[in-house]
Amino acid sequence: MSNAIMANGLSVKFADNWVLNNISFEVQNGIIFGLLGPSGAGKTTLIKLLTGQLQQDHGSAELLGKDTRRLTALEHEQIGAMMDNYGLYDRLSVYDNMSFYADIYRVPHSTIIDILKSIGLYEARNTAVSKLSKGMKNRLSLARALMNNAKILFLDEPTSGLDPATTKEIHDILVEQKKKGTTIFLTTHNMFEAESICDYVILLSKGHIIEHGKPTDICRKYNHLNKLHVTLKDGMELMLENDSTSASAIKEYLEKNLIEAIHSTEPTLETAFIELTGKGLE
Amino acid sequence: MNNIVAIFKKQLKDTLRNKTVLIQFVMFPIMTLITNNAIKIQEMPENFFVILFATMYIGMAPLTSIASIISEEKEKNTLRVLIMSNVKPHEYLLGIGSYVWFACMLGGLVICTVGGYDLQTSIAFMGIIAIGVLTSLLIGAIIGICSKTQMMATSITVPVMMIFSFVPMLSLFNSTIEKIARVIYSEQISRMLNQINSLQLNVENIGVIGLNILIAAILFIFIFKKCKLS
Structure with missing residues (x-):
């Protein structure tokens, strides 16, 4: 199986502080890859690096075989992203937010209704984003990321602060996307999320990878009592x-x-x- | 082009729900309409309020609205998501800029209509407005790009807008201010509008406005490269 993402010795420094230090990993196509770590571990910085929003000080990273510092329109069209603070237009309705991105991605507007129905936001389509709950904003942000049938989805804390029922709904959607062949790269500090839906995880602490592998393998490895x-x-x-x-x-x-x-x-x-x-x- | 049109359409929908920006576009045209019809003073120059408010409109509306729109998009992260969605920075700026320019031209048209000019003079009036709005757009975009938050943009916009919007008015009453004001584009716009019925462009008008645009364009390029959009 080929790699969707590859990072080799990535390091990033903000002022005198190394936020990421010698990070290397590979993400195979079609898996759910979890980046697990506490707040401030460097998870969002890594997503920014991989999506070309930030440039590393050392090392290299490839997205779909292309250097992340030189991503072109072609690669950007194959990425869907759900960032930590939504990036939604508060005054516009749910439908208008989706319609705007449908125009940007050149996707037929009929797709919007299908996505909103699948993600449970159809009834709220005329509601202004500012009036949505946190869970609904998360779902809308995810809906926007799904709009262009991206090959890779980057999801930054997709279920942070959500109730268990909404979290389960989002997990179901992600598993469904994986079945369609989408590679999902998500960050989380929710260990249950990582164990239940991720095929492979890396544990990040203070900018270093401290462990990696399949969740079950990691759990087994640290089963000292046995x-x-x-x-x-x-x-x-x-x-x-x-x-x-x-x-x-x-x-x-x-x-x-x-x-x-x-x-x-x-x-x-x-x-x-x-x-x-x-x-x-x- | 597709992205520019999409951003234009989005901004149109957003403005209708954004009172802060909407008021910038409609305030001066409405004030012109009211004052031009309600206040009649003997020996007051013809279309005094039309020219006064047109100048203030040029110095205020495009500058504050584009700075506010860009800084809000930066603050709320919508711009970062847009850039990640394959919208080029220049497409974004063209989309927002063309929208604000178009909206200000509509406001300018209302002011021009209130002035009751003939067709030829109206075309000249709108031409002058177009150049003034363009210059203010460049300055407003510079402020928007270098501001991380809307509050920061407002704190820069207010003094800048006061200079370009109010100085031409103050120069009517003070000869020292008038001499200093000659170097800013809005003062030259005001002078051109005052001579609209017998408009003959002179070197000072063209030179000062051209120099203002050139300085704004150079600053814009410098800030755009230094601060980026996202």
């Missing part, structure tokens, strides 16, 4: 070794129908992050 947590129906909790030595005990409990739940002691991404940095993701 035990099974068994809860019995009578409320008793047991910690058993996660190997063949526990097989007979578990078999016995199962045969007697005593088991309420079995969990592995695999950590979450957040636990792994805390282990690596000593700090949480919020």
Whole structure:
């Protein structure tokens, strides 16, 4: 599978502070790639670099095989972006915002209705953006990013501050886009989001990559306990070794129908992050 | 061209809901209409209020509105998203600039109509307005580009606008101000409008306005390269 994005030794300095330091990674086509890190880790800076809004001090980056410092109209037309602070026209209605970008992208206006329906904003199409809730603004910003059938979607904190139901709706939309072959590059500090929808993540802290891999692989890697947590129906909790030595005990409990739940002691991404940095993701 | 038209259309819809910018376009034409019909003073020069307000309109409306529009787009991040969506900075500026120019020309047409000029004089009047609006647009765009927020743009726009808008009026009452005011384009616009019925362009008119446009254009290019749009 070819790469949609490639970063090699990217470093960016603001004043005397290295915001990104020697960042290297590859994003395969058609996956959901998560950039996980706390506020101030350098996530938005990295998106700006990859979309050509900012230039690195060292290293190189390629988007669809093209140097990000020399992106042309062709590459820009294949990018959809949802940035941290929307960039929507507050006084215009939902429909007028979409209609403006339909003109910019040369997309038929009939597409607007389809997108608004798919993203649940059709009923609010005549409402001014200033009157929308945060969740609706997020969805509109995403709708705009989806307008031009982009090959790569850059989403900066797409579900930040949203309620679980709206977050789930946005996740469903992203998974649907992935099925259509879109590569999605999202930043988040929500470890649940990263674990549930991302195929591959990198953990970023203070401008450095501190870990990368599939979320399940990272969780497994930091499973130092490697035990099974068994809860019995009578409320008793047991910690058993996660190997063949526990097989007979578990078999016995199962045969007697005593088991309420079995969990592995695999950590979450957040636990792994805390282990690596000593700090949480919020 | 497609992007320029899209930006023009967007701005038209936005202005209808943006009282701050809308008032810039309609305030002076309405004031001209009212004062020209309501105030009659003996020995007052012909079309005194028409020329006075036309000059103030040129020095104020294009300058404040374009600075406000650009700085707001920068502050609210809409400009960054636009540039990422493959809109070139020059397309954006042409779209916004042509919209403000067109809107100001409509206002100018109202003022000209109130003046009751004949066709030939009206064409000359509108020509002078067009040049004045263009110069103010360049200055307003410079302020908009170098301002990160609308508040910052306003704090720069107000004194600049006061100079270009009010000095030609003050020069009517003070000879020292009149001598100093000769070097600014709005004063020359005011003089040309005052001679509109027997308009003969002189070296001073053309030279000062040309020099003002040249300085504004050089500053515009410098600021555009230094500050960028997004």
